Amino acid sequence: DVKVTQSSRYLVKRTGEKVFLECVQDMDHENMFWYRQDPGLGLRLIYFSYDVKMKEKGDIPEGYSVSREKKERFSLILESASTNQTSMYLCASSLGTLPGQPQHFGDGTRLSIL
């Protein structure tokens, strides 16, 4: 089974802090994704990556950056946390060599910015 592990289930940070959310997958997947989930808004894509050191913006990249130095690890960075970034953050990965491959998700990090 695919395992996507997010480093923290719950995180509390203060406004203005730099926040790192880590995600690791163990299936050698090419593609990795970061989403945030908010009530009534579904899953919104922040950033994604097709390969090491490669990244592309999703629908809501403002205030975020990402890093992918190794194939299995994809980090989401909040450069200067703000209260409107309080949310559930979900990481996902998928095989990038065939069409139609499903994404596999981690259990999420619930981030609160005070």
Next chain:
Amino acid sequence: DQQVKQNSPSLSVQEGRISILNCDYTNSMFDYFLWYKKYPAEGPTFLISISSIKDKNEDGRFTVFLNKSAKHLSLHIVPSQPGDSAVYFCAAMPDRGSTLGRLYFGRGTQLTVWP
């Protein structure tokens, strides 16, 4: 602009009956459609998918129907069980260009199955 729409935020069904969750999309470039189930405090779990070359795919109690001309798909759960109570997300994937692998999600439908 929402390219995948789930117009019903919630659905309540009695145990043993059929649950029908609906999804509409606007982008004709979508080639694959997926359904995910999400319990609270967990990540979404892949449930079933369908390619645009098919109109039906079945996996146990779950069947997805695709009507390409109407840009509409539905997920049928028969019979519904209390454990099916979760948020269901519809998602679509194009198979062309640089967006390969990216999913476009609807906002989800909360299904409640009562005994």
